[in-house]
Amino acid sequence: MNEAVAAPSWRLAPMSTCAAILIAALTACGGGSGGGGIAFPPAAPAPAPNPPAPAPAPVAAGTRATVALLETTDLHFNVRSYDYFKLAEDKSYGYERTATLINAARKEFANTMLFDNGDTIQGTALADYEALVSRIPCTQPLSIYKVMNATGYDVGTLGNHEFNYGLDFLNQVLGGGLDVEGVDGTKKCAGPAFPMVLANVQSVKSGKPLIAPYTIVTRQFTATGPDGKTVTVPLKVGVIGFTTPGILNWDKRFLEGKVRTEGAVESAAKYVPELRAKGADIVVALQHGGLDASPYSPTMESPGLYLSKVPGIDALMMGHQHGTFPDRGAKPGYTQAGVDNTAGTVNGVPAVMASSWGKALGLIKLELVHDGKAWSVDKSKTFVEARSTQTGKDGAGKAIYVDADPSVAPLIETQHQAAITYVKTPIGSTDFRMNTYFADVGDPGAIQIVNQAQADYVKAYIQGNLPQYASLPVLSVSAPFKSGYEGGRDYTDVAVGNLAIFNAADLYLYPNTVYAVKVTGAEIKSWLEAAAKRFRRIDPAATADQQLISTFPGYNFDMFTTPDVQYEIDVTQAEGSRIKNLTYLGAAIDAAKEFVIATNNYRATSGASFIPALDGRATIYASPDANRDVLIEYIKARKTITRTANGAARSWRFTRVTTAGNVVFTSGQGQLSAATDAGLTNISLLSADDGSGKGRSVYKVDLSQ
Numbered sequence: 001m002n003e004a005v006a007a008p009s010w011r012l013a014p015m016s017t018c019a020a021i022l023i024a025a026l027t028a029c030g031g032g033s034g035g036g037g038i039a040f041p042p043a044a045p046a047p048a049p050n051p052p053a054p055a056p057a058p059v060a061a062g063t064r065a066t067v068a069l070l071e072t073t074d075l076h077f078n079v080r081s082y083d084y085f086k087l088a089e090d091k092s093y094g095y096e097r098t099a100t101l102i103n104a105a106r107k108e109f110a111n112t113m114l115f116d117n118g119d120t121i122q123g124t125a126l127a128d129y130e131a132l133v134s135r136i137p138c139t140q141p142l143s144i145y146k147v148m149n150a151t152g153y154d155v156g157t158l159g160n161h162e163f164n165y166g167l168d169f170l171n172q173v174l175g176g177g178l179d180v181e182g183v184d185g186t187k188k189c190a191g192p193a194f195p196m197v198l199a200n201v202q203s204v205k206s207g208k209p210l211i212a213p214y215t216i217v218t219r220q221f222t223a224t225g226p227d228g229k230t231v232t233v234p235l236k237v238g239v240i241g242f243t244t245p246g247i248l249n250w251d252k253r254f255l256e257g258k259v260r261t262e263g264a265v266e267s268a269a270k271y272v273p274e275l276r277a278k279g280a281d282i283v284v285a286l287q288h289g290g291l292d293a294s295p296y297s298p299t300m301e302s303p304g305l306y307l308s309k310v311p312g313i314d315a316l317m318m319g320h321q322h323g324t325f326p327d328r329g330a331k332p333g334y335t336q337a338g339v340d341n342t343a344g345t346v347n348g349v350p351a352v353m354a355s356s357w358g359k360a361l362g363l364i365k366l367e368l369v370h371d372g373k374a375w376s377v378d379k380s381k382t383f384v385e386a387r388s389t390q391t392g393k394d395g396a397g398k399a400i401y402v403d404a405d406p407s408v409a410p411l412i413e414t415q416h417q418a419a420i421t422y423v424k425t426p427i428g429s430t431d432f433r434m435n436t437y438f439a440d441v442g443d444p445g446a447i448q449i450v451n452q453a454q455a456d457y458v459k460a461y462i463q464g465n466l467p468q469y470a471s472l473p474v475l476s477v478s479a480p481f482k483s484g485y486e487g488g489r490d491y492t493d494v495a496v497g498n499l500a501i502f503n504a505a506d507l508y509l510y511p512n513t514v515y516a517v518k519v520t521g522a523e524i525k526s527w528l529e530a531a532a533k534r535f536r537r538i539d540p541a542a543t544a545d546q547q548l549i550s551t552f553p554g555y556n557f558d559m560f561t562t563p564d565v566q567y568e569i570d571v572t573q574a575e576g577s578r579i580k581n582l583t584y585l586g587a588a589i590d591a592a593k594e595f596v597i598a599t600n601n602y603r604a605t606s607g608a609s610f611i612p613a614l615d616g617r618a619t620i621y622a623s624p625d626a627n628r629d630v631l632i633e634y635i636k637a638r639k640t641i642t643r644t645a646n647g648a649a650r651s652w653r654f655t656r657v658t659t660a661g662n663v664v665f666t667s668g669q670g671q672l673s674a675a676t677d678a679g680l681t682n683i684s685l686l687s688a689d690d691g692s693g694k695g696r697s698v699y700k701v702d703l704s705q
Contacts, residue, residue, distance in 0.1 A: 058372070059223075059233050059370045059372070059375075060225055060226055060231075060370070060372065061226065061370060061371050061372030062225070062226030062369070062370070063223050063224065063225050063226060063231065063233060063369070063370040064223060064224050064367060064368065064369050064370075064378075065111060065221050065222070065223035065224075065233060065235065065367075065368045065370075065375075066109065066110070066111060066365060066366070066367050066368075067109075067111045067112070067113065067221060067235070067282075067365070067366050067368060068105055068108070068109035068111065068112045068113075068363055068364070068365050068366075069112075069113050069115065069284060069315055069317070069363070069364040069365075069366065070102060070105055070112055070113065070114045070115065070361060070362065070363055071114075071115050071116075071117055071317045071352055071354050071361070071362030071363075071364075072095070072098055072114075072115075072116050072117065072354060072358065072361065072362070073116070073117035073118065073119070073159075073288075073317070073318070073319030073320075073353065073354050073355075073356070073362070074117070074118070074119040074159065074319050074320065074322055074355070074356035074357065075095055075098075075116070075119070075120050075123075075144065075356075075357065075358050076119055076120070076122060076123025076124065076127075076161070076356065076357055077120065077121060077122060077123045077124040077126055077127035077142075077143075077144050078093050078094050078095060078123065078124055078357045078358050079094065079095050079096065079126070079143055079144055079147055079408065079412055079416075080094050080095075080096055080408075080409060080412070080416060081093060081094030081096055081097055081401075081404060082094065082416070083489070084124055084125035084126065084419060084420065084423055084502055084505070085125070085492075085493075085502055085503075085505060085506035086489075086493070086506075087420065087423075087424075087502065090489060091399075091401045092359065092389075092390070092399065092401065092486075092487060092489070092694075093356075093357035093358050093359045093389075093486070094357070094358050094404065095144070095147060095148075095358040095408065096147075096358075096404035096405050096408035096409060097358060097389040097401060097402050097403070097404050097405070098358040098359075098360070098361055098389060099147070099151055099404075099405035099407075099408050100389070100402045100403060100404065100405045101360075101361040101387050101389060101402065102114060102151060102361060103405060105361065105363060105387075109365070110221070110222040111219070111221040111222055113154045113155075113217070113219065113237060113284075114151065114152065114153045114154050115153065115154060115155050115156065115157075115239065115284065115286055115317055116148065116153055116155075116156035116157070116286075117156075117157060117159070117286050117287070117288055117317050117318070117319040117354075118156070118157050118158050118159025118160075118161075118162060118241075118243060118286070118288040118319060118320075119159030119160065119161045119162070119288065119319065119320065119356075120144055120145075120148075120156070120159065120161075120162065121142055121144060121145075121161070121162055121165075121173060122161040122162070122164045122165070122511065123161065123357075124419075125419050125422070125423045125502060125505050126143060126412075126415060126416065126419040127144075128505070128511060129415070129418065129419040129422050129423075130142055130143060130415065130419075131165040131169055132165070132511070133422055134418065134422070135169075136172075136173070138172055138187065138188075138189035138190065139189070139190055140190050141173070141190040141191055141192070142173050143411075143412040143415045143416075145173065145191060145192045145193075146411055146412060147408050147411050147412060148192065148194075149192060149193040149194070150407070150408075150411060152194075153192070153193075153194040154194055154217055154237075154239070155194055155195050155196070155197060155215060155217060155239040155241075155284075155286070156192060156194060156195075156196050156197075156241075156286070157196065157197055157198055157241025157242070157243065157286040157288060158170075158196065158198050158201075158211075158241065158243050158288065159243055159244070159288040159319065159320060160243060160244045160246060160247045160250060160251075160288065160320070162243075163247050163250075163251040163254060163255060164251060164511050165511070166251075166254040167180055167182065167183050167254055167255070167258060167259075168182070168183050168184075171183045171184070171185065171187065172187065172189045172191075173189070173191055174191045174192065174196060174211070175188065175189050175190065175191025175192070176188045176189050176191070177211070178203070178210060178211070179203050179205060179206045179208065180203040180204075180205055180206070180210065180258050180259065181203075181204065181205045181257070181258050182258065195212065195215045195217075195239075196211055196212070196241070197211065197212050197213060197214050197215050197239055197240060197241040197286070198210060198211050198212075198213065198241045198242070198243060199213035199214060199240050199241060199242055199264075199267040199268070199270075199271050200242050200243065200245070200261055200262050200263065200264055200266075200267040201243060201247070201259050201260070201261050202259065202260050202261075202262070203258070203259055204257060204258055204259060204260055205258070210259055213240060213241075213267070213271050214238060214239060214240040214241070214271055214274070214275055215238075215239055216236050216237065216238050216239075216275065216278060216279070216280050217236070217237045217239065218234055218235070218236050218237075219234070219235050219237065220232050220233070220234055220235075221233055221234075221235050233370075235281050235282070235368070235375065236279050236280050236281045237280065237281065237282055237283075237284060238272075238275035238276070238278075238280030238281075238282065238283040238284070239283075239284045239286060240267075240268065240271055240272065240275065240283065240284075240285055240286065241285075241286040241287075241288070242264040242267060242268070242285070242286070242287045242288060242289065242307070243261075243288045243289075244288060244289055244301045244302075244320060245261040245262075245263070245298065245299045245300075245301075246299070246301055246606055247259075247261065248260070248261055249602075249605040249606035249615075249616070250601065250602050250605065250606055251601075252601065252605050252616070252622075253513065253601065253622060261298075261299075262298060263296075263297070263298025263299070263300075263303065264287060264289065264303045264306075264307050265296065265298070265303060265306050265307055265309075265310060266298060268285065268307055268310040268313065269310055272310055272311070272312040272313060273312065275312070276312055281368075281374070281375040282314040282315070282366070282368070282375065282377065283312055283313050283314050283315075284313075284314065284315045284316075284317065285307060285313045285315070285316050285317065286317050287303075287304055287307055287316060287317065287318050287319070288319050288320050289301055289302040289303055289304060289307075289318065289319070289320045289321075290302040290304055290318050290319065290320055290321035290323060290325075290334075290353060291304045291305055291318070291321070291325070291334050291336055291339060291346065292304075292305065292336075293305065293336040293337065301320065302318075302320060302321060304316060304318050304346055304351065305336060305337075305338055305339075305346060305347065308338070308346040308347040308348075308349040308351065309347055313349055314349070314350070314366065314377055315349070315350050315351070315364045315366065316346060316349050316350070316351040316352075317351070317352055317353075317362060317364075318351060318352065318353040319353060319354075319356075321353065322355065322356035322485070322486075323353055323355070324353060324354070324355045324360060324386045325339075325341070325344070325351060325352060325353040325386065326340075326341040326342070326343075326344040326351075326352070326384055326385065326386065327341050327386075328341055328342065343382075343384070344364070344382075344383070344384025344385065345382075345384070348379075350364045350366065350382050350384050351364075351384065352364050352384050352385075352386055353386065354386050355386060355388075356486075357486065358389070359388065359389055359390075360386045360387055360388045360389065361386070361387045361389075362385075362386050362387075363383075363384065363385050363386070363387055364382070364383075364384050365381075365382065365383040365384070366382055367381035367382070389401050389402050390693065393693055397689060397693070399693050399694075399695075422501065423500060423501045423502030423505065424500050424501070424502065425500055425501045426498055426499070426500050427499050427500060427501060427503075427504065427632055427635050427636045428498075428499040428635040428636060428638065428639045428640065428641060429497060429498050429499055429639065429640055429641065430494065430496060430497070430499055430640075430641040430642070430646075431496060431640070431641070431642045431643060432445065432496060432641075432642065432643035432647055432677070433445070433493070433494065433495055433496050433674065433677060434446040434449065434492065434493075434494040434503075434507065434641075434647060435491055435492055435493040435494065435671075435674050436480035436481075436482055436483055436491045436492040436493075436554075437491050437493070437667045437668050437671040437674045437675070438667060438671075438674060438675045438678060438680055438683060439480035439483060439554075439557075440480065440483060440534065440548070440549060440554065440557065440665060440667075441548075441654075441665065441675075441680060441683060441701050442650055442652070442653060442654075442678070442680055443674070443675065443678035443680060444559070444561040444647060444648070444649060444650055444651075444678075445643070445647040445648075445678055446480070446492045446494065446507055446647075447478050447479070447480060447559065447561050448561035448562075448646055448647050448648075448649050449507065449631070449634075449635070449641060449646045449647065450476075450478040450507060450508055450627070450631055451476035451477065451478050451560070451561045451562065451598075452476070452561075452634065452646060453627075453630050453631040453633075453634035453635075454476040454478065454514055454598035454599070454627065454630060454631075455474050455475060455476035455598050456634060457514055457598065457623070457625070457630045457634070458474050458476070458514065458516045458596060458598040458621065459474045461516070461621060461623070462474065462516070462596065462621070466620065466621065469518065469596055469620060472518070472594050472595060472596045473564075473584070473595050473596070474516075474595075474596045474597075474598065475560060475562065475564070475565060475595055475596070475597050475598070476560070476562075476597065476598035476599070477527070477558040477559060477560055477597060477598075477599055477603075478558065478559070478561075478599075479531075479554065479555050479556060479557045479558050479559065480492070480554050480555070480557060481508065481509040481510065481554070481555045482506075482509060482554075483553075483554025483555070483557070484554070484666065484667060484668070484696065485553070485554065486694075487692075487694035487695050487696065488666075488667070488668040488669050488694055488695025488696040488697070489668065489695055491667070491668055491671075492506050492507055492509075493506070494506055494507065499635055499641065501632060504628055504631050504632045504635065505628060507628075507631060508627050508628040508631050509555075510600075510602075510627075510628075511626055511628065512600035512601050512602055512626065512627050512628075513600065513601045513622070513623050513625060513626055513627065514598060514599075514600065514601075514623040514625055514626075514627050514630055515598075515599055515600060515601050515603070515604035515605070515619055515621065515622055515623060516596050516597070516598055516599075516604075516619070516620050516621040516623075517596070517597050517599060517604050517613070517614065517618035517619050517620065518594055518595070518596055518597075518618055518620050519594070519595055519597055519611065519613060519618055520591060520592055520593065520594055520595070521582075521584070521589040521590045521591045521592065521593045521595065522591035522592070523611045523613060523618075524582070524589065524595060524597070525579055525582055525589070525591075526610070526611045527558065527597075527610050527611050527614075528558070528559075528567060528569075528579045528582070529575070529576050529577075529578060529579050530556075530609060530610040530611070531556065531557050531558040531559065531610070532569050532571075532575070532578040532579060533550060533552040533556075533575055534549065534550060534552045534554065534556070534557040535548055535549065535550060535552075535569065535571045535578075536548060536549070536550045536571070537571065537572065537573070537574060537575075538571045538572050538657075538659065538663055538703070539572070539659075540572055540657050540658065540659045540660065541660055542659070542660060542661050543660045543661040544661050545661055545662045545663075545664050546659070546661060546662070546663050546664065547664060547665065548571065548663050548664065548665040548701060549665045549666075558599075558603070558610075559651060559652060560651035560652070561649050561650070561651055562649055562651055563649055563651075564584060564585055565582075565583070565584055565589075565651045566581070566582075566583045566586075566651055566652070567579055567580065567581060567582040567583070567651065567652050568580040568581050568652065568653055568654065568655040569652055569653075569654055569655065570654070570655035570657075571654060571655075571663075571703070572655070572657055580655055596620065600627055601622065604616065604618065604619050604622075605619070648679075654701075654703050655703075656703065656704055656705070657703045657704065658703070658704040659703055659704070662686065662700050663700065663701050663702075663703055664686060664698055664699065664700055664701075665698075665699055665701065666690050666692075666696040666697065666698055666699070667696065667697060667699055668695065668696065668697065669688060669689065669695050669696060669697045670688075670697070671697070672684075672685050672699070675699075681705065682701055682702040682703075682704075682705035683699055683700070683701055683702075684699065684700045684702070685697060685698075685699055685700075686698045686699060686700045
C-alpha cells in the first residue's frame, strides 16, 4: 500500500486529554456529589506517553530485493471487453483482461507496484456518457477509476486525453484540488484512491504545478539478506509524471490562459534531484509519450529518447503512441539509436510501453542490491516485457485471450447498461452500409456524411455570424478515424437500417470540436500532399508484392468527398509530389483563391506539419460543438441517409499506372463485398489471413483501373 497519510490533528490528541475533556463535560451536566447526579469513579492516572517508534533496523550490505513494476497505459476507458459501437463483446482488449495479468504478476512476484500512464478517462461511449450525457456525480468515481481503485494502483499520471472534457470535469474526477482559473479547487469529490502526479503542466493562476509533480511511496518489501534469510526492508519509490505539451493546441478552448507546459526533460532535470534529495531509493518516470528520433524540443510529443538520459531515472514507463516496447518480433516498431528491444532499454534505462486499450501489461523487473548505505539497481538482472492478453491461437488460427477478471464487470454494470441504453437512441436510417474497410483505396461511404455535416454547420454559422467570409466556398475534410490499426475489427462499420447514437459515435470516433479555417488553393494542395503520406511509394517495375499503406496514421488521411473538388494521388511519386490534376468546379484550382475548410480542433491548431497555417493562425471559427454532435443533428434533420446522396461522392482516385507486381494492403477479413458495394471494381482478395493473428486479410488494388 501507499505511505500512510497523516491523520487530522483531532485524531492525534493524547488519550489522557480526551478522557479529561469527557469527564469534565459529563460532570458539568449535573454530575456533582448530590442532587441525583451521576457519580463517577476517580479518574485513573494518565497513561504514560507512547514511547517513540524504534528506528528501522539498518539494511545489511548485500541484501537483495526483486521488485516488479507494472504498467497500464492508454486504457481509454475500455473497462470491459466490449465494443459500444458494435454492441458486442470484443475479447481483444479491455481492462478486465489486463486485471487478470495483474493478478498473475502479483502471484509471481513477492514485490509489485502498479502504475497507470494516462489517457485513461476518455475513449469509449461509456466515457462520453459519464462526462457529457449523464455526468457522473461528485460522490461517485468514474467507472474506470472505480475498478482501478479496486485493483489497487500505486500512482498514476495524466495523458493528453485527460483534458478533453475540460478542467472543471478533470478537477471533479481527480477528487478536487486544482488551483486554476474558473475551477472550484475546494470541491471534494470521489476520485482515484491513489496519487496522481504531473511535473510539466503548471497553473497560470498559481504559478505552481497543476497537480503534484511527483510523490514518494514507501513500501515494505520482502528481500533476501546476505545470509540467505528472508527479511523485510523499506523502499522509497519516487514517481514523477509527464504529459504531451500538445494539450495546449488540442484542447486550447479549455486550457488557453489557464495552464502552461514545459518540456519533460526540463521538468525532470528540476524534480528528479529533489526526489533523490528527499530519500527516493529508486525513481520511476511515467511519461505519457513514446520514442521519437527528431531533435529534442520542449514541445515534442514523445521525448523518451531524451528523457531517458536525465540522470537519476531508474525505470521509464511510456505510452501515447499505442505501441509495444520492447518488441522482440521480427520487425520491431522502435529501432532508433539507443533503443534495445532485446534488453528492453532506452539508452540503458529499463523502459516499457504496454500497447493500448488494456491489451497488454508492462513489466519491468528490477533487482536491487544494498551496499549498507543505499540501494542500487543490478542492471545485469533487469528484465522487461510487455505481456499481451493474447495467449496464442486455436487450431483454426483464431486468437485466444486470457479470461476476464470476474470481479471487474459487476463494479460498473449499472453504468455499462446505462451507456448501452443511451447509445441505442434512434436518430435516423440508412439505405447503405457505411464502413471504412476500403477508405484507403477510395470508398467515401463513411466519410462523406461527416464532411457534409461539418460543411453544413460551418456554412450556416458563417452566413449568420461571419458576413466577411460569406462569399468564400465552404468545403470540408475528414479522415477514416478507424482504419485497422488495432486489428481487423478496428474499422467503422454501420449496417443498413436504423441509425442510433452509437452509429454516429462509430462514424466520428473522437470528442473533437468543429473548427473552420481559411486557406488558399495552394495550401489545399499542400494539405493533400501531407495526407498522401498515408501511402508508400510504389515502384511500377517491381515484381515482388509492394505494401501500399505506410505507417502514417489513418486518422491523418484527410480527404474531400464532394464533386466540387477532384484530384488524383500518384503513389509512384515521392512525398510532396503526389497530388495531380487538382480542380475546383471543373477548373484547375486557383492557388491564390481563398476557401473555408471545416475540420476539427486537432487539425486546425496542431496541423502545422500539413501546412504552417494550421497552428491556429488560419482559424476563423472555433466552435464549442463536438463534430459528433453536429453529425447527430445533421442525421436527425434528414432522417434518411442514402448512398446516392450521402456516400458515393469520390473526390480522389489513384493515378492510373500498370505495375509488374501486386500492390497490396490489409483490411478486415471477409469484407470484399464492402469494396464491391462501393463500386471499387479494382480490389481483389489475395489471402484470407495475413498471419498477424489480428483478423486481417490481404487485398490487392489494381492501380491500372
